[in-house]
Amino acid sequence: MKSRGWNVRLFKREQRSLFGEILDWMLTPLLLLWPVSLALTWLVAQGLANKPFDRALVHNVQALAQQVRVGADLKAQFNLPQPASELLRADETDLVYYQVKGTRGEFLSGERDLPEPPKDEDRGNSYEVRIRDDEMRGMEVRVAYTWIRLDTTGHRPALVQVAETREKRSVLAAEIIKGVMLPQFAILPLAVLLVWLALVRGIKPLSQLEERIRARKSDDLSPLDDKAVPMEVAPLVVSVNALLDRLKDSIATQKRFLADAAHQLKTPLAGLRMQADLAQRSGASEDELKRSLQQIGRASVQATHTVNQLLALARAEGGGASLPLSSAIW
């Protein structure tokens, strides 16, 4: 088999193997698809892992957003009641940060270094919570944020953000990936084995066919049963049967030719025998003997001529004669 680049060569044979080729062509794509599926799984797992924690994050933003009010000085004000504050900070695994900015972009509360949302992004409706991934203090964070339009002396809406590190999310994502991928390590070899067994079983009709053919007698040219083989092999069987048919005809023609040839030689042989018998009669005169010998010579020449013509015919027809011999020779 010629090399197909970096594809796994599972069988090394001198002769083309359908089994090997089918196996290769089935398993190679499988093995190509597997890393793709790994990548996809990873992506999906990330997305899935975000969902439960995002909800909590969204709630937190919404809760904080409620605390943003317009003050008497027509500026945004933010008051964080203590329990809420606690809630924000209470997490074993991840760090939580928040940030509130006023309508003039002034920092009101929380962490100053929490990055703002991208400048050219559409701010959406008031109180509409959005989520993005961002980076803060060298850590990856998940940020939920919302813009609040207030009736104030500002040029932009107020901004409320809550950010969380991704530890929990990563752990969950990893769990998901493990849970999905690990079984595949067991299933993949099993799949290969099953494919192998299926192929063996699938090819069985071919070896059955081979047995049937092998069991035939050497002169059996009857057609193979094309009902007893699978649909895919049937055309092969049909064309083999056509070949057998042609072979039968060819052999029949050859047999006829041989029979005709033997037939054609019988008459000169009869003449030879007759003349020899005659010559051996007691009391045969010299003239009669001479004559017999002459006739014997003549018959031999005739027979030789016939044989040569037969040989020429045989050569010309490639072993079979389609001409009726009698018309060809006489």
Place this chain on the structure above:
Amino acid sequence: MRILIAEDDQVLADGLLRSLRNAGAAVDHVASGSEADAALMTNNEFDLLILDLGLPKLHGLEVLKRLRARGSTLPVLILTAADSVEERVKGLDYGADDYMAKPFSLQELEARVRALTRRGMGGATSQIKHGPLVYDQAGRVATIDGKMVELSARELGLLEVLLQRAGRLVSKDQLVERLCEWGEEVSNNAIEVYIHRLRKKIEKGPIRIATVRGLGYCLEKIPG
């Protein structure tokens, strides 16, 4: 004895002609089926037909079929290269009396010819009896009461014809036909001479060659 051979192979025909002539028969030869058919239609004086099946122009079986269709009971011996049961059965059913497959031995052929012609002479074996006269078909020897009678070839031929039609009239013309091949000439006078000689040799005891003026001769046995 007059025999017609229908055989297209020259060598075989030559052998048949010579051997049968050696045995004293008047033998004629045709090399095609159409010639055979013509010869059989015009000439009724053959005692035997040796017929090769593989004849050109008209197949041997067809010749046979036409012969029998004319009501002829002429004995027919078939020769052929094909030797299958079907062929044999076909030939015999078409009206052949015997069948030989080529190649064959001369001895066997001659024996079969004798067998086919002796019935006509009233013989069941190759020794044909007519009263005290015994004619050995194979050896071509006639004996009367055990004593050999010296007969020339023509006389033997005559005797055979008369034996074949023992008790019946044979005309001079018929005798000529039976004795001569095509192209041979035997005058009626010659016949008379041969009859005369034959009479002298075999008219012993009850055996007679009767003459019916204008009609012909008849080989008889006088009772008592």
